[in-house]
Amino acid sequence: MTDTPRKRPRPLQTALIIAALLATFFTAFSPADFLSGNLTGQLSLLLTPQNEGLLTANGTPLPTVRIGIVAGHMGNDSGAVCANGTTEAAANLKIATLVQQKLTALGFETDLLEEFDPRLQSYRAAALISIHNDSCDYVNDQATGFKVAAAMSASDANLANRLAVCMRDRYQRTTGMPWHSSLTNDMTLYHAFDEISPYTTAAIIETGFLNLDYKILTEQPDLVATGIVNGILCFVNNESIVP
Secondary structure: OOOOOOOOOOHHHHHHHHHHHHHHHHHHOOHHHHOOOOHHHHHHHHHOOOOOOOEOOOOOEOOOOEEEEEEOOOOOOOOOEOOOOOEHHHHHHHHHHHHHHHHHHOOOEEEEEOOOOHHHOOOOOOEEEEEEEEOOOOOOOOOOOEEEEEOOOOOOHHHHHHHHHHHHHHHHHHHOOOEOOOOOHHHHOOHHHHOOOOOOEEEEEEEEEOOOOHHHHHHOHHHHHHHHHHHHHHHHOOOOOOO
């Protein structure tokens, strides 16, 4: 059967369709519910086509999908050091190793990278996630929860935003941990963001505080790793995010 050529939409029809989409967006979502960022960014995420077709017909990842996982501080220093001897680097590596194992089991090509790994130079992958943890010191009762920052130097800021939103949504749903909004320059200006290929969508996650969140981070690393994996799957599979 020959395909029938589709008619081009008239200007008035196009305007009505866009108006309907925007009306639906404003009715269904609010900035506080969907994302703490600005409204312009949210509209861009809604209206910009995302990467699709990264799964085969039977639901398995294509063999060309590569994911990079940085174990924060590995190969460089200990990171935060707790009074009981626990180091951030060790906690990061445990979680990062579990993430790598889970992604590999799903069929992804997964690289476990050190903090200043030479392979980060012009590194190309569907996504790169750097895993860190926050301070061992008690700050206050609000120093609990996770943080996520995207590499806004990427060639496609919309994809970077989407990765951050996916990570935040799925990690919080999986672990039940609260979102902590205080992003530092160490996150937003993370060195690897300027080293990798601009075509690699990247983000850094502080999975929790090694004080008030110590128990879940050290006793349930598999749950923490699953939250990160779920965020990556949300991104590469172009899954929807429901407020």
